[in-house]
Amino acid sequence: MNAAEPTMTTIDSKAVALDRLRPGARARVVHVDGDDTIARRLADLGFWPDTVVEVVRRSPFGDPVQYRLRGFRLALRRSEARRVIVEPLGDES
Amino acid sequence: MSAAEVVAAPRPEALTVALAGRQNAGKTSILMHLTGSIQKPVNFPGSSVERSEAHTQWEDVALRLVDLPGIASLHTVSPDERIAVDYLRGEADEPPPDVVCVVVDAGKLTVELRLVDELRALGPPLVVALTKNDVCRVEGRPVDVAGLQAAIGVPVIEVNALSGAGTHALEEAFVDASVGGPQDSRAIDPDAIARSVQPADDDQGPSLTDRIDAVVLHPVFGLPLLGLVVYGIFQLIFTGADPFIGAIESGQQALADVVLGLLGPGALRSFVVDGLINGVGSIVVFLPQIVMLIALVAVLEATGYMARAAFLLDRVLSKVGLSGRSFVPMASSFACAVPGILAARIIDDERDRLATIVTAPLMSCSARLPVYVVLIGAFFPVAWAGLVLFGMYALGIITAALVAWSLRKSVLKGPRSVLMMELPVYQRPSLRVVMGQVRVASREFMVLAGTVIFATSIVIWFFSYYPRPAGIHEDFEAQRQEVAAAVQDEQVREQRLAKLEAGERAAYLEQSWLARAGKAIQPVVEPAGFDWRTTVGILAAFPARELIVPTLGILYSAGEVDPGAYDVASLDVAAPKEDGLRANLREAMGSDGKRSFNPLVALSLMVFFALCSQCMSTLATIRRETRSWRWPVFTFVYMTVLAWLAAVAVYQMGSALGFGSA
Numbered sequence: 087m088n089a090a091e092p093t094m095t096t097i098d099s100k101a102v103a104l105d106r107l108r109p110g111a112r113a114r115v116v117h118v119d120g121d122d123t124i125a126r127r128l129a130d131l132g133f134w135p136d137t138v139v140e141v142v143r144r145s146p147f148g149d150p151v152q153y154r155l156r157g158f159r160l161a162l163r164r165s166e167a168r169r170v171i172v173e174p175l176g177d178e179s
Numbered sequence: 180m181s182a183a184e185v186v187a188a189p190r191p192e193a194l195t196v197a198l199a200g201r202q203n204a205g206k207t208s209i210l211m212h213l214t215g216s217i218q219k220p221v222n223f224p225g226s227s228v229e230r231s232e233a234h235t236q237w238e239d240v241a242l243r244l245v246d247l248p249g250i251a252s253l254h255t256v257s258p259d260e261r262i263a264v265d266y267l268r269g270e271a272d273e274p275p276p277d278v279v280c281v282v283v284d285a286g287k288l289t290v291e292l293r294l295v296d297e298l299r300a301l302g303p304p305l306v307v308a309l310t311k312n313d314v315c316r317v318e319g320r321p322v323d324v325a326g327l328q329a330a331i332g333v334p335v336i337e338v339n340a341l342s343g344a345g346t347h348a349l350e351e352a353f354v355d356a357s358v359g360g361p362q363d364s365r366a367i368d369p370d371a372i373a374r375s376v377q378p379a380d381d382d383q384g385p386s387l388t389d390r391i392d393a394v395v396l397h398p399v400f401g402l403p404l405l406g407l408v409v410y411g412i413f414q415l416i417f418t419g420a421d422p423f424i425g426a427i428e429s430g431q432q433a434l435a436d437v438v439l440g441l442l443g444p445g446a447l448r449s450f451v452v453d454g455l456i457n458g459v460g461s462i463v464v465f466l467p468q469i470v471m472l473i474a475l476v477a478v479l480e481a482t483g484y485m486a487r488a489a490f491l492l493d494r495v496l497s498k499v500g501l502s503g504r505s506f507v508p509m510a511s512s513f514a515c516a517v518p519g520i521l522a523a524r525i526i527d528d529e530r531d532r533l534a535t536i537v538t539a540p541l542m543s544c545s546a547r548l549p550v551y552v553v554l555i556g557a558f559f560p561v562a563w564a565g566l567v568l569f570g571m572y573a574l575g576i577i578t579a580a581l582v583a584w585s586l587r588k589s590v591l592k593g594p595r596s597v598l599m600m601e602l603p604v605y606q607r608p609s610l611r612v613v614m615g616q617v618r619v620a621s622r623e624f625m626v627l628a629g630t631v632i633f634a635t636s637i638v639i640w641f642f643s644y645y646p647r648p649a650g651i652h653e654d655f656e657a658q659r660q661e662v663a664a665a666v667q668d669e670q671v672r673e674q675r676l677a678k679l680e681a682g683e684r685a686a687y688l689e690q691s692w693l694a695r696a697g698k699a700i701q702p703v704v705e706p707a708g709f710d711w712r713t714t715v716g717i718l719a720a721f722p723a724r725e726l727i728v729p730t731l732g733i734l735y736s737a738g739e740v741d742p743g744a745y746d747v748a749s750l751d752v753a754a755p756k757e758d759g760l761r762a763n764l765r766e767a768m769g770s771d772g773k774r775s776f777n778p779l780v781a782l783s784l785m786v787f788f789a790l791c792s793q794c795m796s797t798l799a800t801i802r803r804e805t806r807s808w809r810w811p812v813f814t815f816v817y818m819t820v821l822a823w824l825a826a827v828a829v830y831q832m833g834s835a836l837g838f839g840s841a
Contacts, residue, residue: 124597126252126254127251127597127599128599129252130251130252130254130290130293131251131290131599131601132287132289132290142392143396143398144398145396145401145490145491145493145494146398146399146401146402146491147494147495148494149493149494150490150493150494150503150598150600152392152396152490152602156287156289156290156380157286157287157288157320157380158286158287158601158604159388159392159601159602159603160599160600160601160602161486161489161490161493161598161599161600161601161602162598162599163493163497163597163598165595165597166597166598166599
């Protein structure tokens with residue numbers, strides 16, 4: 087599906103991996119890296135381009151991390167969050 | 180709604196409806212509400228993947244409902260998903276369903292609409308069952324049902340998974356959809372539709388779920404709170420199940436008394452009392468705990484808290500090769516490994532699931548407790564009791580971590596597992612759904628107890644009863660006559676006669692094939708410090724661990740011993756001197772004139788029982804849940820080998836340090 091289209095060449099300089107963001111940060115999904123099972127699962131969960139994601143909190147041991155997108159809550163380990171390339175949104179909070 | 184429209188085409192007599200949707204979307208709840216119960220799981224034709232099926236009736240139409248494994252899209256990832264999708268596409272060995280009911284969680288409408296879009300292209304008419312809209316209403320963003328139906332051109336029925344409201348409209352919609360014309364199949368834009376039928380999520384402040392999460396997932400208080408929840412569950416199980424266990428035990432005793440009155444001494448009486456009633460009773464006695472544990476786990480799972488527990492502990496558990504989802508099965512196994520292994524179904528990753536299943540039986544379950552309590556009470560000072568008991572639990576946990584870690588480095592080696600887990604909105608659990616789960620699980624357990632475990636109990640009884648050499652009975656009969664004639668005091672006479680009775684049982688057991696087998700393997704067990712009687716006890720405890728207690732009772736001539744009498748509270752009593760079994764174990768002599776038991780032997784035996792897999796119920800459950808004999812055999816072998824190695828290490832090192840002669 088369109089969500090996993092590799093757009094490596096067009097990433098602008100602001101794009102970072104989702105696991106780099108701190109709790110409280112919001113970002114817009116640019117694309118999901120790769121075309122394997124994990125990428126497909128992430129797409130199934132709603133990580134499509136232009137989706138807004140909010141980092142809610144880390145678990146007490148630092149990993150996994152809770153995110154909020156499309157009105158629901160999701161826990162991802164950093165190793166998977168790394169696959170989601172996002173563009174941080176300006177500090178609205 | 181479309182249900183009200185007049186349908187011209189003739190109604191079918193029977194319809195097959197497939198329930199499709201994501202895990203946790205509420206498929207199972209809908210099935211429960213539609214039919215009142217879940218039927219026995221059946222396999223997909225030509226595969227070992229299971230699905231639940233149920234039958235119900237709407238007016239004159241027979242409905243066959245097929246609950247498919249969860250799918251989030253038609254791009255399949257796991258074998259289970261593949262089979263579900265093949266069936267929907269009509270590429271399986273059976274005709275495709277007449278109607279597909281896609282269960283849609285209103286809380287994540289956009290991602291769900293993408294699945295609806297994919298399913299619309301398959302062919303069979305769709306009906307959307309919209310769940311959790313009540314939750315969205317509370318959060319101030321309800322889905323406009325009529326608007327959604329108009330936008331996607333497919334009937335949409337709102338269903339309340341808690342109360343079951345809407346299920347009749349759903350049945351009607353199935354029938355209407357099956358006779359209605361072709362449905363709209365224009366491509367849809369999930370984002371645009373969701374925007375038009377549901378208020379945006381951003382406008383709202385923190386919801387109730389967010390406020391609960393702020394406490395439950397707190398970086399400091401989250402873990403202690405989880406500890407409290409687990410502690411509360413165990414308190415409930417151990418205190419709540421007690422009256423039921425007592426009732427089962429006294430029922431068992433009453434039944435045995437009836438038989439004792441009806442049948443004269445002999446093989447038939449022993450078979451019915453020792454083989455049937457005791458054998459099956461020792462298994463059924465776990466049913467109250469199993470039922471309570473399954474109910475509590477189902478309630479916590481349904482509220483949404485279990486996903487939070489997995490979130491809190493994932494890091495720690497993934498370090499040893501498990502996942503956050505392993506927490507519930509592992510914690511449950513402290514009460515009983517059977518519901519623990521059943522709870523492992525929620526683990527998506529197959530390797531994580533297998534590692535969890537084969538290590539869960541290492542958690543010290545409630546059946547080990549009587550063994551620990553008898554031995555600790557007999558051989559350790561009261562001040563040490565708690566520490567030794569704690570040590571046994573810790574031994575199980577540490578061993579499980581090591582075993583899981585080595586399995587993931589060897590047999591279960593594979594790509595790193597992933598955790599992508601929804602943290603659902605907190606909900607009140609539906610009593611009906613929880614009771615349904617409990618019914619299914621306890622029925623499965625009773626079938627196990629009635630077949631495999633029952634058969635094993637009878638085999639063990641047979642080998643412990645036969646052969647019956649002539650002479651033993653005459654010998655003891657002569658002694659009885661002698662006592663009866665010589666001893667005047669009635670009380671003393673009764674005591675002497677009871678002692679002879681116990682001696683006779685022990686003499687017969689010593690002649691049995693089971694005892695011969697025990698003596699035959701004795702050289703292997705010798706390095707662990709056990710005498711042949713303990714070895715026989717270990718063999719007799721094959722169907723269920725706590726059976727070693729009555730067996731030792733017979734062999735050490737303590738007469739009838741009830742393992743239920745050995746609860747933790749009895750450890751606080753500093754005067755167990757008059758207690759038959761404990762005293763007899765302390766006094767027991769081997770043929771070489773040395774004591775059979777001492778604290779070191781007791782410790783070695785406890786370590787053996789902490790690690791061995793003497794439980795038919797557990798092994799049979801592993802067989803069922805892994806659909807192969809490989810894993811129960813593997814579990815039995817590795818646990819028995821580990822138990823032997825650890826017991827030998829304890830005894831040999833202890834002896835070398837000079838503790839053996841104490």
